Structure formats: structure tokens, C-alpha cells
Amino acid sequence: MLGPRGPGRHRRASVLSRIISSTANERLKRLRRLRKRRDRDDAGVFLIEGYREVKRAFEAGVAIEEVYVSPALFLGQNEPALIAALGAPTHEVAPEPFASVATRDRPDGLLAVARQFDTSLSADRLDVASGPALILVAEGAERPGNLGSMIRTAAGAGVTAVIAAEPQTDVFAPEVVRASVGTLFAQPVAVASSAETLAFLRAHAVGVVTASPAGEQDYWDVDLAASVAVVVGSEQHGVTPLWLDQADVVVRIPMAGVDSVNVAAAAAVLLFDAVRQRAARPQA
């Protein structure tokens, strides 16, 4: 739609001239449909909302197919440069109809349609060989916000990869992208069955450290500086028996008794204890 691509990839992108001013616009209707997993999967695309998120996607090489912008909603000065760098067909939308396609309370005027990328579980994508691996396995994640938050925490902890095992949400849900603040694009994220995940870990000699209230060892007493996968289960049911039976060690997070913590908080505690242990015992 922009005509032949010239060498000026970083030229200012053409903003298509007609401003979309109605929520009933067919393009906006399509964007709203893409909130549903089925429509996302049928089209092979997903939504990325927000400046930080779109920027991270661009930096990671995610294929951006279209951009929707509402300049009156921009929060900073850098949006035009990012939009130009994206080099994708760009549609301007008036603030009110833009809000109808935004999923956040205070939209920042930037929404991209991107191609879904490879989330297969392969050693090509997940480089587990180049040092002691630290992998987060999130099994049966129910809430996209929790999965996104875990992906963000994992990025902060510098994991080798995140594996979503049998998630009840898909990683391309808008809430996952949002809660991850775009770190979904900044590290390898794979989706697989629990059995495939276990086989992959075994094949690459990655230890399995399962978190469960049934654990008999406190997490800080376990070596998390070795090549390990930390496995957390669903908010409601915890991990499936596979991960209890096949774990090298089942650890608990000792509680003062009132409650188990949220699964994203549990993942944060375990991953950053691995960071702490690795800092204390640096590898050669």
C-alpha cells in the first residue's frame, strides 16, 4: 500500500491521508476482533499496544504489518521517529475511535498489528548450551496478566528462556503483551506441552526445580546457580503430578501461614534467588 520499498527504510512513513474518525470503521472493527484468540490465530497476527511495547517489538525484529496512531494521545516526543522507523502502513485515528480499539485505560496513541512469531520449543531458538541455563517453566498459566508479569520478571532476571507449558491463555493475548511491557519480544518464549518441555529439559541436561507447597526443601537451600528450570504451576491447582514426580527437587517458598503468594510473585522470588546465587558464585 505504500508502494515499492526504497532504500529509505528509516524515512518518515507515509501516514495514509484520511483520518479514521468513526468507531464503526471496518479497520477498527478488525482490530477489536483481534482481541479474540481465534481471530488472532486465523489471521496469524496479534496486537501490540503502547510506545514501549512497539519499540521493543521493533528492536527485536518482530514483523509489524500495520500501525494505528492517534497523535493527540502521544505521551512523549519520540513517537514520530519510531513510527517512521517501523516503515509500515500507518493509519491515523481520532482519539475517541482510537480508545475503542485500545485495551488500556489511558491509551498512548500507538497500536501495531504484528505477525505472530515462532514459539516452538527448539534448541535453535533456546540457547541452553552456552552457560548454566536459567529457564522459567510456567505451567497452566490461567491469567494473561500473570503470564505477562512472569515474562517481564524473567527478562529482568536474565533467563535463558521462558517456556509456557500448556497455558490456558495464548502468549499473543493483548494482556500478555501489556503485562510483559514488551519483554515478550526480548527473550526466547516457547509454548509446548508439559511432556515435551520435560523431554527438552532432560535432553539438554537442565535440572528440574519444581515449586510446590508440597516441597520439602526451602528454595534457598537448593542450588539455583547450576543449569536449572524453575517450574511454577497454575494459580488454582499448582503444578501437575508430572512435575512433582519427575522433578530433581521440589522446593517450597516458606510461608508465614496466611496464604500462598500469587504465582507471578512466586516466580519472582525463585528467579531472583537464582540471580543472587549466581552473583555469589560466578561461573568461570
Add this chain to the structure above:
Amino acid sequence: MLGPRGPGRHRRASVLSRIISSTANERLKRLRRLRKRRDRDDAGVFLIEGYREVKRAFEAGVAIEEVYVSPALFLGQNEPALIAALGAPTHEVAPEPFASVATRDRPDGLLAVARQFDTSLSADRLDVASGPALILVAEGAERPGNLGSMIRTAAGAGVTAVIAAEPQTDVFAPEVVRASVGTLFAQPVAVASSAETLAFLRAHAVGVVTASPAGEQDYWDVDLAASVAVVVGSEQHGVTPLWLDQADVVVRIPMAGVDSVNVAAAAAVLLFDAVRQRAARPQA
């Protein structure tokens, strides 16, 4: 409305006979209004949704004024016994209108109206003297879900108290109750200004450990087994300068570089490192 209270506090509560079958019912309209802070504060009440949450409120002595039930939505067997124990006027609601007052996707048929309780910052409520205190100070919390998650994590870590300093949400928001899974009721939670909070900590000789990307010490190198308050800031802006200037120590959570973690994840990492340190160096 139930007539004089007899000795049978644990008798089966009278369920008022007329089942509410319309979403336009005036009582249900009032419940929906109570989602708004202003209406909550005007009435001095708040909403508690869900079996676990109502149970924790009851066990903690929170004053329950009214109960709304939709038995077709109950997930377990214990709801009638809990409802009876509450001894409050109880209204039965058909599933569809119940869903109109519920704030969760899958309502479990139990919703209570409770009296707001004391959240003042006082040594009477916050027992900081009976051992090395561990206090979570959450300054400027923006999202009720984050605040609720931090309260839950704090309960898991067995803190002395949670102080919400200048929150941008109120602790009686339905999303706080929900994300806390009712642990809001299980520990002292106070709301105060940052200046009042700092004065309180100083008056009780509680050390101030502020978390910030500007910190020069890794959190694990700081003594969190002493009497300390861990201070985290808002998701967007971090802590205010007061907490950087007045801190006994400013700590960072070392990042692999991609992002700062979500504030609730940061609180979990810090509080559970305090748990770890205290387990390693138990007090006499």
C-alpha cells in the same frame, strides 16, 4: 432486619424470602455504585466478593452488614455454613443479576457488604515492638491489582504490617480485596502520607530500606533480618525523593538489563529475601 439476635449466632441465617431476579433491583444498583470510591466512602462500607475473601474477613472480625448469595454459582459445599456463621441479613440473587454485581469473570455466588475498618497508622494497630519488624511500605501504588498482590505477598512473608503511603487507589477497592485474596483482613494495613510513615518508622527505630534502580547496594547484601521497612514506589515513577534522601540504605534489584520488574514482583523479591535472611539468622 433479622429480628433480635439470640444466642444462636451460628444458626442458619434467615435468607430473605424474595429472590432478586432483576439487574434493575435497587439493592443491586447500590452494590454497583459501591465500586466507586466516593460511594464507598460516603457509605463507610465496601464490597467483599468470593468465598475465601468473605471467610477471611469473618475470621478477622470485619463487620459484615449484608450478604448477597447466588447458590447456583457456589463452587463448594461450605458456603451455607459460612453464610450462617456471618449472621447478617442475606439476600438471594438469581445467577444473571448476581453476575451484574460481581467483579470477577467467574463469580462464585458470594458477595458481602462490610464496614470499612480502621487503617490509621498507630502503634496500637501496628505492633512494631514485639520483635524485629518487617514492614512493607508501598508508596504511590497506582493499580489496585498491584496493591492487592503486594498485600498478599506481605501476608505470605509474615510481615508486621503493610503501609500504603499516598496510594492512588484506596485499599477498599474491590480489586484490592480480590488480588489480596482477603489477606487485606489478615494483617495490619495502614494508609498514611509518606511523611507520616517516615516519622512513624523513625519513632519506632525501624530502619528504612528503599528500593530503587538508583540504589548502589544489591538487596541481598543488606541486613533485612534487622527491624526494617522495605519501601517500594509507584510503577511509573518509583519512590519520591523523600525515600531516597531519608533511607538508611537504597538497594537495587540487579537486572539483566531488559527492564525493571513489576513493583509487586520487586516487593516479593525483597520481602522473601528478608524471610530467607531471618531463617538463616534466627533471633533468640
